[in-house]
Amino acid sequence: MKKNILFIGYGSISRKHISNLNNNKKFKIFLISNHQKKLSGINIIDRKEAKKLNFLYCFICNSSNLRLETLKILRERCKFFFLEKPISNNYKKARLFFKDKKNLSFKKNIYVGYVFQHHKLINYLKNILKKIKNEDILNIQIISKTYLPDWRKNIPYQLSVSANKKKGGGVLLELSHEINLLIYFFGLNKIKILFSKFYNSKKLNIDVEEYANIICRINTKTICNILLDFNCLKAERRLIINAKNKNYDLDLNKNILKIKDIKKTIIIKSKNEKKKMFKNQ
Numbered sequence: 643m644k645k646n647i648l649f650i651g652y653g654s655i656s657r658k659h660i661s662n663l664n665n666n667k668k669f670k671i672f673l674i675s676n677h678q679k680k681l682s683g684i685n686i687i688d689r690k691e692a693k694k695l696n697f698l699y700c701f702i703c704n705s706s707n708l709r710l711e712t713l714k715i716l717r718e719r720c721k722f723f724f725l726e727k728p729i730s731n732n733y734k735k736a737r738l739f740f741k742d743k744k745n746l747s748f749k750k751n752i753y754v755g756y757v758f759q760h761h762k763l764i765n766y767l768k769n770i771l772k773k774i775k776n777e778d779i780l781n782i783q784i785i786s787k788t789y790l791p792d793w794r795k796n797i798p799y800q801l802s803v804s805a806n807k808k809k810g811g812g813v814l815l816e817l818s819h820e821i822n823l824l825i826y827f828f829g830l831n832k833i834k835i836l837f838s839k840f841y842n843s844k845k846l847n848i849d850v851e852e853y854a855n856i857i858c859r860i861n862t863k864t865i866c867n868i869l870l871d872f873n874c875l876k877a878e879r880r881l882i883i884n885a886k887n888k889n890y891d892l893d894l895n896k897n898i899l900k901i902k903d904i905k906k907t908i909i910i911k912s913k914n915e916k917k918k919m920f921k922n923q
Contacts, residue, residue, distance in 0.1 A: 692716065770890070853873065
């Protein structure tokens with residue numbers, strides 16, 4: 643008997659996962675969407691119909707201001723949940739939800755869509771860092787630069803969720819993969835924010851921050867600078883770690899990791915990593 647899988651929303655993340663799962667004969671795919679009326683191989687339903695069915699997985703990929711509410715509505719109809727990042731645009735609501743005792747055991751059934759945790763070179767670098775003493779990591783730079791108007795071709799960028807404060811837009815939430823990577827490498831308890839600056843140049847005519855500069859300290863000693871910008875014409879996505887004897891430079895756009903010491907540079911490449919990491923996820 644086929645297992646039911648439900649998708650909420652039909653954005654780019656939903657489409658990637660539907661594409662990966664739709665040809666699997668073990669699953670029957672359902673979709674709740676405000677815009678899609680018919681899709682080949684997909685059962686389009688509404689929320690009332692969804693509340694009458696049971697699902698093995700539910701992919702909640704609507705706007706971040708709706709994700710927690712959607713989770714509450716469907717929690718009794720589904721065993722496991724995938725929430726596209728971030729869980730919510732409201733930190734206080736998310737914190738209260740997960741502090742509630744009745745939700746403590748429910749947490750283990752929730753996966754948040756930070757896909758770079760499944761990137762081959764990210765995990766290669768993470769294993770290297772495990773072998774380096776904390777005091778030997780001198781400083782870290784995390785850079786994510788992109789241009790919001792290039793993200794979606796089907797709608798004007800000003801009308802997208804990314805440019806809407808109420809729906810969870812803004813560079814901090816949209817490019818939160820980079821913040822998650824720092825937590826993935828070192829653990830949340832070892833990170834302390836020292837400084838943060840958010841900025842809107844008004845050039846894109848949107849009401850959310852388009853630039854964020856964050857400085858934090860890791861393990862009481864290592865300084866890390868996180869630079870996020872989605873009003874930059876030159877795309878860049880890099881993770882640079884300066885250790886005592888080596889420099890690690892990971893270019894996530896080119897999928898190249900350079901490891902350099904005084905004598906030589908080692909280059910490690912990975913192909914089709916974007917497609918692979920979504921399948922792994």
